[in-house]
Amino acid sequence: MSASRLHRVAVLVLEGAKPLDVGIPAQVFTTRASMPYEVRVCGATPGLVTGGDGLAYHVAHGLDALAWADLVFVPGYRFPDRDDPPRSVVDALIAAHERGARLAAISTGAFALAATGLLDGRRATTHWHYTRALAARHPLVRVDENVLFVDEGSVLTSAGAASGIDLCLHILRGDLGVAASNHAARRLVAAPYRSGGQAQYVPRSVPEPLGERFAATREWALHRLGEPLTLDVLAQQAGVSARTFSRRFVEETGYTPMQWVMRARIDLARELLERSERSVEQIADDVGLGTGANLRLHFQRILGTTPSEYRRTFTRGE
Numbered sequence: 001m002s003a004s005r006l007h008r009v010a011v012l013v014l015e016g017a018k019p020l021d022v023g024i025p026a027q028v029f030t031t032r033a034s035m036p037y038e039v040r041v042c043g044a045t046p047g048l049v050t051g052g053d054g055l056a057y058h059v060a061h062g063l064d065a066l067a068w069a070d071l072v073f074v075p076g077y078r079f080p081d082r083d084d085p086p087r088s089v090v091d092a093l094i095a096a097h098e099r100g101a102r103l104a105a106i107s108t109g110a111f112a113l114a115a116t117g118l119l120d121g122r123r124a125t126t127h128w129h130y131t132r133a134l135a136a137r138h139p140l141v142r143v144d145e146n147v148l149f150v151d152e153g154s155v156l157t158s159a160g161a162a163s164g165i166d167l168c169l170h171i172l173r174g175d176l177g178v179a180a181s182n183h184a185a186r187r188l189v190a191a192p193y194r195s196g197g198q199a200q201y202v203p204r205s206v207p208e209p210l211g212e213r214f215a216a217t218r219e220w221a222l223h224r225l226g227e228p229l230t231l232d233v234l235a236q237q238a239g240v241s242a243r244t245f246s247r248r249f250v251e252e253t254g255y256t257p258m259q260w261v262m263r264a265r266i267d268l269a270r271e272l273l274e275r276s277e278r279s280v281e282q283i284a285d286d287v288g289l290g291t292g293a294n295l296r297l298h299f300q301r302i303l304g305t306t307p308s309e310y311r312r313t314f315t316r317g318e
Contacts, residue, residue: 007175009039010069012093013059014085014112016078017051020161021106025073028168028184035184036176040065044089052078063092071171072096076107076126076161081133084115094118097154104156104171106164113155114138123150124157147254177314178270213238214245214252221261225268226288229261265289266302273311280307 009029013022022041029037041057042065043049049057066072072093084090093116097103105113110126111134113119120140125131131145144150149158149167158167165188173181217238221229234257235245249257265287272283284295292307299307 005036007037007071008069009037009071009073010061010065011039011041011073011075012066012089012112013041013043013049013051013057013075014077014089014109015050017049017057018076018078018107018161019051019053019055021075021077021109021164022051022057024106024161024164025075025104025168028165028172028188029071034180040068042066044086063088066092066096066101067099069096069101071102071104074103074105074109074112075164076105076109077112078108080108080111080130081137085112090115100154102154102156102171104158104167106158106167107160110134110157111137113157114141118155119152119157122152122155124152124155125150125159126157127160177274178267179274179314182271213240214248218253218260222264225261225265226286229288231257234261262298263302266298269295269299269307270303270310270314273307274314283307 007029009025011022011025026039026041029035029039040061041059042061042063043057043059044063046059046062049059051057074093089112093103093112097116097118103113103116103118105124105126107127108130110119110124111130114124114134114137119138121142123142123144124134125144125147126134128145131143134141135143147159148163149156149170151170156167156171158164169181169185172184217234220237221234231242231246235242238245240248246257249255249260253260255263268287269283269289272278272286276283278286279292280295281292284290284292287295289295289298296306299305299310303310305313
């Protein structure tokens with residue numbers, strides 16, 4: 001998607017809306033010079049919307065904002081398994097999708113998307129506390145409780161509030177590139193990248209100090225992507241056996257160690273393509289992939305495009 005045109009974002013606040021879920025897309029996509037987005041917060045009708053946790057929201061726009069937007073966020077709300085949103089809301093979401101808008105749910109906002117029928121036959125997730133309720137209420141939805149977010153193209157869903165940040169950064173990465181996404185993550189003091197396939201919560205069997213140690217190893221590896229990084233090297237840095245490291249790593253991230261390293265290298269290559277004039281061969285060496293041919297191979301496999309095409313798409317000023 002071109003970084004030069006203005007993207008229109010609507011945040012749909014339903015009755016019982018959760019404060020963090022509302023605030024995340026409103027803040028991530030806030031209008032600023034480095035962010036070509038305009039955000040409108042809306043409700044079923046303009047005016048006061050009673051939220052959850054003792055808060056209320058005064059929204060300036062009604063459902064007309066969904067006809068204006070090309071990206072619609074539905075934040076989570078209280079008691080989603082009791083009643084569907086008003087029919088007018090469901091119809092407006094369907095109409096927005098038919099017009100080409102992307103629909104993105106945070107946490108229990110997935111129930112509102114499911115009510116439209118647009119999730120039928122598709123993978124989706126929601127907060128782990130509600131995954132069974134979502135599957136029971138909407139049996140045609142392929143509910144995955146073990147992921148942070150799911151991108152099905154025109155409809156996206158995420159787990160709890162923190163994973164809403166991951167989803168927003170994922171969308172930013174696709175719209176504007178890695179550099180813009182990383183800049184937004186730094187502004188939010190958030191992790192720049194957690195894969196959608198990462199578990200919503202780490203099993204209790206993983207001791208907390210070990211989890212901290214693995215996080216430190218990942219940070220260590222991110223500063224050494226141009227160096228040889230094998231499973232044995234990473235396990236030695238974490239101070240555990242390769243077998244233990246591999247098993248625990250998958251539980252924490254949803255990736256094997258080497259899959260994670262490859263994606264980190266590709267993300268660094270993306271940022272260098274966006275922000276520098278270094279050649280594909282030089283970038284391949286910078287990120288530890290050796291040759292331009294090797295970078296092109298993995299770029300195509302992971303992103304479905306070439307480094308040159310990616311650079312043309314996301315070069316600043318286009």
